[in-house]
Amino acid sequence: MTEALPESELVARAKEDPDAFGQLYEQYVDKIYNYMYYRTGNHHDAEDLTAKTFYQALRHLHRYVDRGFPFSAWLYRIAHNLMANWHRDHSRRQVIPLDEIALATQRSDPEDSIELQDEQRLLMRLIRRMPDDRQQLLILKFVQLMSNQEIAQVMGRSEGAIKSLYHRTLLSLRDTWAAEKASETL
Numbered sequence: 001m002t003e004a005l006p007e008s009e010l011v012a013r014a015k016e017d018p019d020a021f022g023q024l025y026e027q028y029v030d031k032i033y034n035y036m037y038y039r040t041g042n043h044h045d046a047e048d049l050t051a052k053t054f055y056q057a058l059r060h061l062h063r064y065v066d067r068g069f070p071f072s073a074w075l076y077r078i079a080h081n082l083m084a085n086w087h088r089d090h091s092r093r094q095v096i097p098l099d100e101i102a103l104a105t106q107r108s109d110p111e112d113s114i115e116l117q118d119e120q121r122l123l124m125r126l127i128r129r130m131p132d133d134r135q136q137l138l139i140l141k142f143v144q145l146m147s148n149q150e151i152a153q154v155m156g157r158s159e160g161a162i163k164s165l166y167h168r169t170l171l172s173l174r175d176t177w178a179a180e181k182a183s184e185t186l
Contacts, residue, residue, distance in 0.1 A: 069153045076154040134169045
């Protein structure tokens with residue numbers, strides 16, 4: 001069994017060797033897919049955008065310069081740009097995938113299941129109304145489980161700016177959630 005190369009060496013090799021790029025793909029495909037899925041809410045679009053992300057990365061790998069940030073920061077920047085284009089090209093209609101409905105109906109208590117589904121839909125609807133940078137922050141934090149430092153690298157901001165944005169985002173989400181819940185009871 002061969003020892004894994006450091007990421008910077010793997011990226012340098014990938015510029016010449018497609019197998020090395022395949023290793024980078026394997027390392028990051030699930031993370032990029034999850035990022036895309038939580039931004040689109042649709043498996044088909046997430047798969048398509050993930051493929052486009054890696055296609056763009058492969059096509060432009062010769063331009064990649066290691067500046068001390070993880071390779072993933074560059075990949076997420078490509079994914080973010082593709083996502084921005086996707087949102088420009090598509091209406092922001094809510095899509096509820098059938099596989100999620102099927103999973104929810106398999107739970108033991110249908111009433112709890114419906115309530116949980118409603119709350120999840122509300123949360124996703126509120127998140128999708130937020131500005132792009134706040135959506136990206138929440139996905140990187142809670143789906144990708146990145147640290148503030150990693151998020152700062154991906155988003156091209158300082159760690160302090162990320163902490164501040166995170167705090168404002170959670171406060172805004174809490175207030176919006178409370179307002180939505182209050183309007184439901186009227």
